[in-house]
Amino acid sequence: MEWKKIHRLLQLVVVTAVLIDHAAASDDVASALIVSSSISSHCFFPQLSLLLFIMQCYYTEIGHGFDKVLYEPFDDSFEGSWIASERDDYKGVWKLSKSEGHDDYGLLVSEKARKYAIVKELGEIFSFKDGKAVLQFEVRLQNDLECGGAYLKYLRPLQDSWDPRNFDNNHPYSIMFGPDKCGPTNKVHFILNHRNPKTGKYVEHHLKFPPPLPSDKLTHVYTAVLRPGNQLSILIDGGEKKKANFLSGEDFEPALVPPKMITDPNDKKPDDWDEREKVPDSTAVKPEDWDEDAPMEIIDEAAEKPLGWLDYETEEIDDPQAVKPEDWDDEEDGEWEPPKMQNPKCVLAPGCGEWKKPMKRNPAYKGKWKAPLIDNPNYKGVWKPRQIPNPDYYVLDKPDFEPIAAVGIEIWTMQDGILFDNILITRDEKVAETYRERTWKPKYQAEKEKQKAQEAGSGLAGIISSFQKKIFNLLYKLAEIPLLDAYKPKIIDLIEKGKKQPDITIGVLASVVVVTLTAFFRLLFGDKKPKVVNNGKNKIADAVSSNNQQSRGTNEKKAQSSNNQRDKEAKEKEPENEDAIAPRRRRSARRET
16 A cells, blocks of 8 residues: 555656646746646645645746846946946946836936946856847836937957956947937847858848837837747837848848858959940931921910009019118118018009010920930840859858847937836746736836826817917918018017917917908008108108009000109119218128128
């Protein structure tokens, strides 16, 4: 009987070991409970069942921790374990700071427009045995990121004399991974610094088409998973955003495996090589009726001047409401002239000024004659240099990843508020997943809920602000209408008041509408002649009248009378020579200076 019990016990131990292995793979405490209940139902060893249950819980909850090479939660002061660079270029100050909205601490980029460098040496060198590795860290861009980096460098080992205080951008790394954004660049970098086994030189191989950064100010976790079979996965918040193969030329630039054949750099195109597929027909003759001198456009003789065209009106006239400044000195400043404004008479008329017949395309135009093209009898095709065997070609079964001795952050950023947290290096994807669930997910969910609450509270305010912005933009465009030049200062003043007091936007809009309507009514129905004195020489401007009520003959008579008056005034001004207007030029030059 004793031997049977011992035999039964050995069987249970084997079964239990298998179940424990399954539970460990699933990283689930529930699996440990299954093991315990299974054992209890098959034997009378409750003590053994309890012991195995405790062992399983320890393995699932703590045992994975033995696989961590580095885990930095920044719960305490980083000084001493992280060494900031003392190089002259790196003036940025690192701080231990809480993440906005909760009590979780991280490593903070505290100043704008600075270079930052800091490094932490690993307790042991991490080697990429079997091609397995997981690199993970969290970043929160609390003030967004317009131009800067938020990536990590996984540094290669150096000689014992290396001083972390000298860390800079020249320090050799194995992998660079993380967000980078500036101008058109918006990507999660993954760069492998790989040694060419043929030349011995290190080459940076960039991941092609990397995923973009999330466009918000929340905490995000970035994970690079290196798997056997030369596989790479880039995860953002636990979701796979990019999958690549290290040996594929489609995934990395330049490819890790160089091409077998390359272009011969010494090969040159022969002098007599003709690449022209078509050539002019040397036997072709220009037709006798081909006129190369015929213009492309000619005057449209059939065109007629539109009815109501004001030949003797100018597009611009002196502003009748303009007043000579009180501090204007004729001797110092020269003769004052009122500013120009658009002629109101030309607004409703089809046009003003001297009318000329428009141009039209010349039907006889053919341009310069060219001989037609024919097939080139000497055509040899497009020349290409010959291909030769690549002297640097090599066969690669898997990348030769350089080991990691330290983790560094070396960035140049125009924004502050970048917060790094929970930096992890491990070989087990389950470990990385566990940390995402325990450290990142609760934090992200809290930030997301706060963001939703803020958006809900500011939703109506945002709509109102957007409406006001559109209204002000419309009013600015309205103020630029030439017809409203005389009222432009008043309209701009109303707009500026509205921007300072957004609650009166509707009132501003109504005021501008009244001003605009006033201008149109004055244009359509006329106005009193303003009494404006201009050094005794400016005359009172004529009131605006409807152009459609005047006959063509009346316009011509008035125009002739106006021309006679202009000629008379011109003769009166003839004695004014260059010396008379010199003071004005000197005043203008002094003002510009």
